[in-house]
Amino acid sequence: MDESATPRPPHMTPDEFRALGHRMVDLVADYMRTVERLPVLSKDAPGDVLARLPEHPPERGLDAGAWDEVFRDVQAAIMPGVTHWQHPSFFGYFPCNASGPGILGELLSAGLGVQGMLWQTSPACTELETRMLDWCAELFGLPDCFRSSADNAGQGGGGVIQGTASEAALVALVAARQKWRHLRAQRTPAGTDAEIGLAESAIERPFAVIASEAAHSSIAKAAMIAGVADGPEDDDRLWSVPTDARGAMDLGALRSLLDERLGQPGAPTPLAVVATVGTTGVGAVDPIAGLVRTLDDAWLAALGRPFDAWLHVDAAWAGSALVCPERRAMIDGVERADSIAINPHKWLLTNFDCNLFWTRARRDLTDAMSVTPEYLRNAASESGGVIDYRDWQVPLGRRFRALKLWFVIRHYGAEGLRAHVREHCRLASLFERWVGRDSRFEMPVPRSLSLVCFRLRGEDRATRDLLDRVNATGRAFLTHTTFAAPGSPPRLLARMAIGAAATEERHVREAWRLIQSTADGISLP
Amino acid sequence: MDESATPRPPHMTPDEFRALGHRMVDLVADYMRTVERLPVLSKDAPGDVLARLPEHPPERGLDAGAWDEVFRDVQAAIMPGVTHWQHPSFFGYFPCNASGPGILGELLSAGLGVQGMLWQTSPACTELETRMLDWCAELFGLPDCFRSSADNAGQGGGGVIQGTASEAALVALVAARQKWRHLRAQRTPAGTDAEIGLAESAIERPFAVIASEAAHSSIAKAAMIAGVADGPEDDDRLWSVPTDARGAMDLGALRSLLDERLGQPGAPTPLAVVATVGTTGVGAVDPIAGLVRTLDDAWLAALGRPFDAWLHVDAAWAGSALVCPERRAMIDGVERADSIAINPHKWLLTNFDCNLFWTRARRDLTDAMSVTPEYLRNAASESGGVIDYRDWQVPLGRRFRALKLWFVIRHYGAEGLRAHVREHCRLASLFERWVGRDSRFEMPVPRSLSLVCFRLRGEDRATRDLLDRVNATGRAFLTHTTFAAPGSPPRLLARMAIGAAATEERHVREAWRLIQSTADGISLP
Numbered sequence A, B: 001m002d003e004s005a006t007p008r009p010p011h012m013t014p015d016e017f018r019a020l021g022h023r024m025v026d027l028v029a030d031y032m033r034t035v036e037r038l039p040v041l042s043k044d045a046p047g048d049v050l051a052r053l054p055e056h057p058p059e060r061g062l063d064a065g066a067w068d069e070v071f072r073d074v075q076a077a078i079m080p081g082v083t084h085w086q087h088p089s090f091f092g093y094f095p096c097n098a099s100g101p102g103i104l105g106e107l108l109s110a111g112l113g114v115q116g117m118l119w120q121t122s123p124a125c126t127e128l129e130t131r132m133l134d135w136c137a138e139l140f141g142l143p144d145c146f147r148s149s150a151d152n153a154g155q156g157g158g159g160v161i162q163g164t165a166s167e168a169a170l171v172a173l174v175a176a177r178q179k180w181r182h183l184r185a186q187r188t189p190a191g192t193d194a195e196i197g198l199a200e201s202a203i204e205r206p207f208a209v210i211a212s213e214a215a216h217s218s219i220a221k222a223a224m225i226a227g228v229a230d231g232p233e234d235d236d237r238l239w240s241v242p243t244d245a246r247g248a249m250d251l252g253a254l255r256s257l258l259d260e261r262l263g264q265p266g267a268p269t270p271l272a273v274v275a276t277v278g279t280t281g282v283g284a285v286d287p288i289a290g291l292v293r294t295l296d297d298a299w300l301a302a303l304g305r306p307f308d309a310w311l312h313v314d315a316a317w318a319g320s321a322l323v324c325p326e327r328r329a330m331i332d333g334v335e336r337a338d339s340i341a342i343n344p345h346k347w348l349l350t351n352f353d354c355n356l357f358w359t360r361a362r363r364d365l366t367d368a369m370s371v372t373p374e375y376l377r378n379a380a381s382e383s384g385g386v387i388d389y390r391d392w393q394v395p396l397g398r399r400f401r402a403l404k405l406w407f408v409i410r411h412y413g414a415e416g417l418r419a420h421v422r423e424h425c426r427l428a429s430l431f432e433r434w435v436g437r438d439s440r441f442e443m444p445v446p447r448s449l450s451l452v453c454f455r456l457r458g459e460d461r462a463t464r465d466l467l468d469r470v471n472a473t474g475r476a477f478l479t480h481t482t483f484a485a486p487g488s489p490p491r492l493l494a495r496m497a498i499g500a501a502a503t504e505e506r507h508v509r510e511a512w513r514l515i516q517s518t519a520d521g522i523s524l525p
Helices: A014-037 A068-081 A100-112 A123-139 A165-186 A195-203 A217-225 A250-261 A287-301 A319-323 A327-330 A362-369 A403-435 A460-473 A505-520 B014-035 B066-083 B102-114 B121-138 B165-186 B195-204 B215-224 B252-260 B287-304 B316-324 B325-331 B362-369 B379-383 B401-435 B460-473 B505-521
Strands: A158-162 A206-210 A239-240 A271-275 A309-312 A339-340 A355-359 A452-457 A477-483 A491-497 B156-162 B205-210 B238-241 B269-276 B310-314 B341-344 B353-361 B451-456 B479-485 B491-497
Touching: A014 A068, A014 B014, A014 B102, A014 B325, A068 B121, A068 B401, A100 A403, A100 B014, A100 B102, A123 A158, A123 A355, A123 A403, A123 B066, A165 A195, A165 A217, A165 A271, A165 A309, A165 A339, A165 A355, A165 A362, A165 B215, A206 A217, A217 B165, A217 B362, A239 A250, A271 A287, A287 A309, A319 A327, A319 A339, A319 A403, A355 A362, A355 B287, A362 B215, A403 A452, A403 A505, A403 B066, A452 A460, A460 A491, A460 A505, A477 B401, B014 B066, B102 B401, B121 B341, B121 B353, B121 B401, B156 B165, B165 B195, B165 B215, B165 B269, B165 B310, B165 B362, B195 B341, B195 B505, B205 B215, B238 B252, B252 B287, B269 B287, B287 B310, B316 B325, B316 B401, B353 B362, B379 B460, B401 B451, B401 B505, B451 B460, B460 B479, B460 B491, B460 B505
Parallel strands: A206 A239, A206 A271, A271 A309, A309 A339, B205 B238, B205 B269, B269 B310, B310 B341
Antiparallel strands: A158 A355, A339 A355, A452 A491, A477 A491, B156 B353, B341 B353, B451 B491, B479 B491
């Protein structure tokens, strides 16, 4: 039956693709030019998009000549339901900025259709990625232990593109677990009795993850997925450290927590400590060098040896600012970290998804995730002389994401990337000054880079009301967080996160005018 | 300091993007037209691509006018290092096929730069995805329990786009663990003593995952990441079921394994069973209906109740063939599955990455992965009336991947997708006939859809040699697997996996001629 002729599938010819591709590029170019006129936040209600789409798939396809219909539906059915992250007045969450070079890279990646799970399945996909991670380590001023050439006493350094900081956190925990297995295997004859006992029993006990209260939700989620924590409220396995007046991890509180729990009989084994460089709420920076000193001291006191769990640095948003040498003090002490994650898809013009993850111990990473059935075996991998990035990540398959990073770095140069970050910091600094001059407002935490948190004095209700009204205009979009200074109740803050590539001073100024005039209409206590 | 003017970042203007975008589309269109003339497998040696790239990032960027340099480097530095997955003579692994409509969708997704973590962050990103998953459930003939509208006794059905089948397997295991937590919470007053005891103790013990020996490596990897298994060789937690003469799970062997282990004191709790529909080695199909009967019988015998662990169906590759009604017998019994995963990025023309994951118990999924800090709270989510897909997956952020699926289905229609799958099956059937006529070759397992496994009679060395020589020509690329019939030693098989969109009968015919003439030069015993 299979051998009889079947109807020819209606593949798009290269020339049809060329014509439609030009048209889609035009759509995107026009979108870049006009997005500013659209409401930032979609005004659709739940179900509106669904109601504009057919309930059933089409039986018949379209000729390439009939794609007018698709372009029409994109405008009519989809666009009203889009919240415009690339809008110059998008100030919500953290940015997820894109750029022309990034889009061109994504287009080429899709066009080549390469799947880079193994070195062999496209050497260029692997090697361009390795080189881009080394370039970025240099651009960000990371220590040499994170370079692909670093030996690190046989553990091997290097970086990889993960999809998101959530995946980076998950693989850090998984590698941290492997580190314990390696320790158990090593610490037999040479160690002290105490060490041997600890290494052996450590793995048998539950693990715990240590992070500040302000760490990103992806840390708890990673612990849940990895089977470390039972849920976000599992305080036995998620040791949550209070924050200080700026929202950074309180090292005194960390020390008390460690003194209380470390080495207690039956207590979980600390698996990993996560330092956040730029919290999602208020952009606070955990002090890595001080953190490491506190960890060493507490470990020595309770366990008789320096800190030896995994230290992961989550610099998802703020890490992009490391392209500016004047910002690098932010990661002082990072040479003691085992891994660090930075998202160029947030603030460095490389479209989502592009998380950069470096480790100083790639052996822990790859041993934790390597499974090699016969059908993936090949001479290059078995030589040990190549990188197979599938073993550095959760998925097996991988897109050619290094292309977009390459294009972005080529187009902007180190100089252009610095100008980009500095310009957003400058705009935020202006905004901070304006807020400071209006006595109706307060800023309970200092500006962090391009993020300004502020509120109307008095009850939270007023700030909530302000945000709702501003966002409903469609002329700007801001989101919120809560923040509690030590000893005070949590208060609602509006977050002005500047970061879209298209944002200019006039957009920030207009947003501030809109905020001020909206505040005029809100009754204050 | 921040307020002083900074140099303007050199963003690409919309018109510069338009011109370069057209040029990149032309590059892709030309690539589609000419890829056939390139060697399928890159001839680069390890380090060759690195040697063609600068060691350090550029300090200065390019003008948009200087992008000639980038286009030149793509051709000179990257292309020789590409293994061409879209080449019509790529027959390795499983396909990862792309199409014009899929590339257009990826381009639009990158151009809009939307991040769809929450319904609110782009309603269209969420609702188009929901509708596409319902469309595909219809196209594939999946039972109603997997539709987004299915209540399933309060558990809720529906689907989501994951990156890969690996991530799908991981979230299935994570949801399965949550199912036990739900059971523990429910089974208090109404259950029998045995049930209560079991539910309570089940979670305290380690878990185990059950799959056939031929299940994909991502199943073991997911168990390792989820903290269920200590490594790929952890036989206590990875119950590996022998396969039958066709490579499918041997249900008799499964029953013996269950009789031996189920309900033994201290034995791990079965967390999930994975049925593979189209194994990666030889394309074998685990018989779901028979599997469920076996599980029910074994559970009743040992535990006094029907099977109640999670049943995940991994139909990553073969699932695409379900667009053809004549192939649906392959998933008879799937209405008892808790989840099913199919990759349109393998064989249904939707560029990587696009895995479709459906579940009948979305509550288990979302409860297992939901962490909601203040900065993600919003009125739409709290209403409970919208889907926030971030809780269905490992990452927080998400691209607008539904666009490419929408474009592919619109362009091809159900009719065109069926023609596409049937044409590849027809070509494989031709190839199978040719192999059958050449007495030097044998086919130890039957063809499965578009996959033909074959070998030169005699020792493995001959087939290994054949593959190396064929692949070295650059005129075709095939990979291998091993297969052991019950009671026999494993033997090396060449895999002819037909699936590139550009593959026509002439390419299959040329590959066969190349294989035959290469075999002429290999000394047979």
